[in-house]
Amino acid sequence: MTAAVPAISLRQARVRYGPLEALHGITLTAPGPGLTVLLGRNGSGRTTTLRALAGTVPLSGGAVVWDGVDVTRVPAYERARSGMCLVPERQAVFGSLTVRENLELAAPAPDPALDAYPQLAPLLPRRAGTLSGGEQRMLAISRALLSDARVVLVDEPAQGMSPAVAARTYALLAALDACVVVAEQRLPPALHGARAIVYELRRGTVVFGGEAAELRPRPGRPSIS
Template sequence: MSQASGIALRQARVRYGPLEALHGVTLVAPGPGLTVLLGRNGSGRTTALRALAGTLPLSGGAVVWDGADVTRLPVFERARRGLRLVPERRAVFGSLTVAENLELAGPSLAPALDAYPQLAPLLGRRAGTLSGGERRMLAVSRALLARARVLLVDEPAQGMSPAVAARTYELLGALDACVVVAEQRLPPALRGRAARTAYVHELSRGAVVFSGEAAERGFWSPDRRR
């Protein structure tokens, strides 16, 4: 039986000082499954992801996980219960080697190297010396080793080649977990027929302007310019 569970924001508000970044946002990410938070820079997609993780406090509303209000649950307790956040930056320990980063996430490196064979020759290198795409591979593979129930990833394929980006979304889509990713536009790997397997919340200026299957809005269309 699946151990995945859904997570949601209910009328969530987040403030950065005097500025409100989320204006009563309600969105649901079912589990197991893949949910995409879409939006341009400043839309609130990263803020929503961090609000779900608990790294940003809400000024109003609630975070609901598996039917329970976890708004006041500390970040470390959410992690203990199986929630993992992969931020856009500082997602790996730059002073540690690739192997050391992976060893902190799980007892065996094999699943990470099966996911990304490109990491094998890099095991002895310090993570801070990797390219952007290599760091994202390492960050995602660390998350895969953690066997999260809820996995939140900000721009998982940033800096990756198209082939590796497609592999990344294949891996994320196959997880028995609630997976939520934040992207500026729908990734090519989720276009066409695959768009029907992903649920989308599009944000603009701190509010949700669309919720539904990607196919409903035509996000994958080559004629759609975002």
């Protein structure tokens, strides 16, 4: 019997960077298994929300609850050991290592990653730092797929990818038996009409929460196309 995939939540979460408050007491829940999208422009707080869930930034108020347990004071490395994987927007791969070495850090055999992204096969001997932006994102997502994590947090997963590869990436993430939370500026075309949960953030607050199919354009909202 496989273990249940837990949800992860923020409850009245606040994050400060010096004198500036980036999150103003936000509450949201990402179910597992399932795909949750944090939507918002730069400065909206979506990246900070991912980091708060991962534990790479501390809360100044509120709580992080994972599988019914308050993990607010649990450090990021302990959350990672318990099955949480964060893929940041930048520096998500080890640039001085080859593509193969990056993959082997996540799993001994890279075959599942190459099945997901065949484009990586001819790049295995290359150093990751020499790859294009889109290729580095494929490599970073591949490492997350190999990690067998219970919670996967990804900041702009399809950045630099072609539309076809971006659609493939979202299909891979949606198929995971995990709680998957992604941050995007706009709702990806692959998710239009999907059952993904969407939270729209603006200036550190949640202004919309619901299914992707419910999201409608309005003045000041990022385009969904």
